[in-house]
Amino acid sequence: xxxxxxxxxxxxxxxxxxxxxxxxxxxxxxxxxxxxxxxxxxxxxxxxxxxxxxxxxxxxxxxxxxxxxxxxxxxxxxxxxxxxxxxxxxxxxxxxxxxxxxxxxxxxxxxxxxxxxxxxxxxxxxxxxxxxxxxxxxxxxxxxxxxxxxxxxxxxxxxxxxxxxxxxxxxxxxxxxxxxxxxxxxxxxxxxxxxxxxxxxxxxxxxxxxxxxxxxxxxxxxxxxxxxxxxxxxxxxxxxxxx
Amino acid sequence: xxxxxxxxxxxxxxxxxxxxxxxxxxxxxxxxxxxxxxxxxxxxxxxxxxxxxxxxxxxxxxxxxxxxxxxxxxxxxxxxxxxxxxxxxxxxxxxxxxxxxxxxxxxxxxxxxxxxxxxxxxxxxxxxxxxxxxxxxxxxxxxxxxxxxxxxxxxxxxxxxxxxxxxxxxxxxxxxxxxxxxxxxxxxxxxxxxxxxxxxxxxxxxxxxxxxxxxxxxxxxxxxxxxxxxxxxxxxxxxxxxx
DNA sequence: GCTTGATGCGAACACTGTACGCATGTCAGA
DNA sequence: TCTGACATGCGTACAGTGTTCGCATCAAGC
Numbered sequence: 001x002x003x004x005x006x007x008x009x010x011x012x013x014x015x016x017x018x019x020x021x022x023x024x025x026x027x028x029x030x031x032x033x034x035x036x037x038x039x040x041x042x043x044x045x046x047x048x049x050x051x052x053x054x055x056x057x058x059x060x061x062x063x064x065x066x067x068x069x070x071x072x073x074x075x076x077x078x079x080x081x082x083x084x085x086x087x088x089x090x091x092x093x094x095x096x097x098x099x100x101x102x103x104x105x106x107x108x109x110x111x112x113x114x115x116x117x118x119x120x121x122x123x124x125x126x127x128x129x130x131x132x133x134x135x136x137x138x139x140x141x142x143x144x145x146x147x148x149x150x151x152x153x154x155x156x157x158x159x160x161x162x163x164x165x166x167x168x169x170x171x172x173x174x175x176x177x178x179x180x181x182x183x184x185x186x187x188x189x190x191x192x193x194x195x196x197x198x199x200x201x202x203x204x205x206x207x208x209x210x211x212x213x214x215x216x217x218x219x220x221x222x223x224x225x226x227x228x229x230x231x232x233x234x235x236x237x238x239x240x241x242x243x
Numbered sequence: 244x245x246x247x248x249x250x251x252x253x254x255x256x257x258x259x260x261x262x263x264x265x266x267x268x269x270x271x272x273x274x275x276x277x278x279x280x281x282x283x284x285x286x287x288x289x290x291x292x293x294x295x296x297x298x299x300x301x302x303x304x305x306x307x308x309x310x311x312x313x314x315x316x317x318x319x320x321x322x323x324x325x326x327x328x329x330x331x332x333x334x335x336x337x338x339x340x341x342x343x344x345x346x347x348x349x350x351x352x353x354x355x356x357x358x359x360x361x362x363x364x365x366x367x368x369x370x371x372x373x374x375x376x377x378x379x380x381x382x383x384x385x386x387x388x389x390x391x392x393x394x395x396x397x398x399x400x401x402x403x404x405x406x407x408x409x410x411x412x413x414x415x416x417x418x419x420x421x422x423x424x425x426x427x428x429x430x431x432x433x434x435x436x437x438x439x440x441x442x443x444x445x446x447x448x449x450x451x452x453x454x455x456x457x458x459x460x461x462x463x464x465x466x467x468x469x470x471x472x473x474x475x476x477x478x479x480x481x482x483x484x485x486x
Numbered sequence: 487g488c489t490t491g492a493t494g495c496g497a498a499c500a501c502t503g504t505a506c507g508c509a510t511g512t513c514a515g516a
Numbered sequence: 517t518c519t520g521a522c523a524t525g526c527g528t529a530c531a532g533t534g535t536t537c538g539c540a541t542c543a544a545g546c
Contacts, residue, residue, distance in 0.1 A: 025525080048503065058526040060504070065524095069503065121361030124416030128435075128442040137446040144448060152471075154452040158410065159472035166409025167401065173367035192371075199371040203380040205387060209397040228395075229402035236479030268494080291534065301495045303535075308493095312534065 025057055027065045031075045035113070038076070042176065043115040073119050078129025080116060083109050086138040095146035096234050099160065102139055103230050106164045114172035114179075120165060147241045156237055163233060167226055185218055268300055270308045274318045278356070281319070285419065286358040316362050321372030323359060326352050329381035338389035339477050342403065345382055346473050349407045357415035357422075363408060390484045399480055406476060410469055428461055 033055050038046055048069060052059040066072045085105040087098040110116055127133075136157065143153040181188050200207045213221055276298050281289055291312060292302040309315045328348040330341040353359055370376075379400065386396040424431050443450045456464055 047501080049501085052526095060506095060527085061525045063504070116364075118361075118364030121359075121363060121412055121416055122419075124413050124420065127417075128438055130442070133442050133446055133449060137449050140448040140452065150448075150451050151455045153448075154455075155468050155471040156475070158413075158468055159406070159475060162409030162413065162472065163402070163406045164409070165412060166405030166407070169364055169408060169412070170367050170401075170405065173364055174370075176365075177367065195371055199373070199376050203376055205383040205393075205396075206376060206380050208393050209383065212394045212397075225398050225401055228398040229405065232399070232402055232479030232483070233476060234479070235482050236475030236477070239478050239482075240475070290532080292532085295495095303496080303537095304494050306535075 025055060025061055025065060027075070029055065030062055030065055030072070031079050034072060034076050035079060038115045039113060042179070043118050046115075070122070074123050074129065077116060077119060077123050078131045080109055080113050081129065081135055082131035083112075084131075084135045086135050086142065089138075089141040089145040092145050092147060095142060096238075098142050099139075099146075099234065100230055102142065103160060103164050106161070107168050107226060110165070110168035110172050111175070114176045117165075117169040117172040118176075120169070148237075152240065159233060159237075163229055167229060171222055171226075189218075268298060268304055268308060270318070272298065273305055273308055273315070274322050277315060277319050278322060281358045282356060285422070286361050289358075313365070317366055317372065320359060320362060320366050321374045323352055323356050324372065324378055325374035326355075327374075327378045329378050329385065332381075332384040332388040335388050335390060338385060339481075341385050342382075342389075342477065343473055345378075345385070346403060346407050349404070350411050350469060353408070353411035353415050354418070357419045360408075360412040360415040361419075363412065391480075395483065402476060402480075406472055410472060414465055414469075432461075 030051070034046060034051055037051055037054060047059075048062055049059040052062055055062075062072075066075070083105075084102070086102040090098070139157050139160070140153055143156050144150070148156055178185055178188055181191075183191065196210075200210065273294070277289065277294055280294055280297060290302075291305055295302040295305055298305075305315075309318070326348075327345070329345040333341070382400050382403070383396055386399050387393070391399055421428055421431055424434075426434065439453075443453065
């Protein structure tokens with residue numbers, strides 16, 4: 001090999017790259033850019049190629065830091081569980097308020113990241129991720145200080161999380177459809193009106209329920225409905241604390 | 244064009260097909276074959292091509308009866324809601340038993356069709372499908388005769404369905420993973436042991452809960468946990484009926 | 487017979503996840 | 517300073533995806 005490997009007309013710009021000036025590619029950067037992409041464009045827009053491009057990298061470079069797309073999604077799901085806020089276990093008398101706050105926090109995560117509900121079914125609840133385990137431990141502490149024994153606290157936690165996930169799944173799926181339609185919620189509902197009327201034709205009770213909420217603010221209704229469920233669950237749990 | 248379009252050596256077997264001897268392709272046949280395919284091989288195995296092949300048809304023929312894959316999935320989801328059994332509204336005093344039966348029925352549908360949970364998030368709850376609306380009407384009737392007013396019955400129904408969907412989502416995702424692993428549940432748990440111990444290292448309460456159920460039958464535990472949640476929800480609802 | 491409308495399907499397109507092998511950059515030790 | 521080992525990035529390629537389009541075939545009605 002010749003000693004001089006430079007091209008005939010050397011130039012700083014011709015050299016590949018002086019140094020690795022960026023934080024390079026890392027699992028963390030990949031996961032958080034994936035979340036940004038998902039928040040901005042939804043689940044269908046997430047491909048290894050599109051994500052790679054956003055990171056200024058080739059599609060296949062990601063595979064150095066992530067085993068495959070499924071693993072990436074597990075990481076992404078655990079990451080957003082990290083946004084959950086569970087109050088410290090404190091005054092046992094205020095356990096209802098604390099649990100309610102945790103539940104609202106989980107709901108708001110899902111509404112902030114509505115694509116999440118379309119991967120919960122593949123990932124389960126990502127049972128072993130560090131963030132989910134951390135939050136579970138804190139929620140469990142809340143219930144234990146409220147007075148539940150070890151095994152029952154676990155069941156109570158499952159009940160609470162299942163309710164929040166189930167409720168927000170239907171909310172988030174609806175909101176994602178709304179976003180895809182590009183219309184305002186009122187326009188969409190107006191547009192769906194004939195189909196809805198036809199579907200409820202032979203169902204007087206559903207019609208009655210629906211006309212009872214006619215004209216109210218849909219967002220507030222969702223909020224109230226969520227709160228109603230939490231309140232009933234807490235009522236049901238409370239009967240176990242003082243027989 | 245020449246009058247004789249037959250090939251030089253005509254034959255019955257050379258002719259495309261004598262008659263349309265099969266029930267042909269129809270939306271119903273497509274949907275039920277899709278469910279068979281999903282039950283047998285899971286969500287990843289469902290492609291328009293694989294489904295077409297199973298029906299003895301080309302992939303693109305399906306598009307004559309179904310707008311696209313998303314619509315097919317909506318139809319499939321509504322179809323399995325049709326398997327739900329909701330008791331007739333009868334004795335108001337037995338509303339807890341009736342609601343419990345409906346909830347168990349919904350759970351068993353999801354466990355029979357575990358792939359469903361990975362599409363709930365895309366489809367919402369398929370709000371306008373004929374089967375779901377029919378079952379909702381029946382569940383609503385149950386709650387109305389139990390004594391709930393129109394608007395509250397609606398919220399109670401949302402609470403119940405959200406809980407069942409949320410709980411079974413995590414169950415079904417776990418069971419799907421179990422099925423993919425090809426191992427028995429005991430083998431899988433043994434195999435996951437080291438990872439689980441590492442994940443729970445700094446979480447004493449989770450460890451305590453987990454060791455409390457060590458050695459018990461996992462299937463029965465899931466059943467008990469589900470029942471616990473339903474009971475608490477019904478307790479919570481009951482406080483609203485007799486103040 | 488001829489026309490019309492519904493149905494099936496082969497070919498093609500743009501895209502997907504990912505395996506493989508090569509090039510490059512970093513660093514430890516001689 | 518040279519050398520080997522290793523980690524990282526990426527171009528290429530492959531099998532498979534959902535879906536569009538235009539052409540062939542059928543049944544029914546005039």
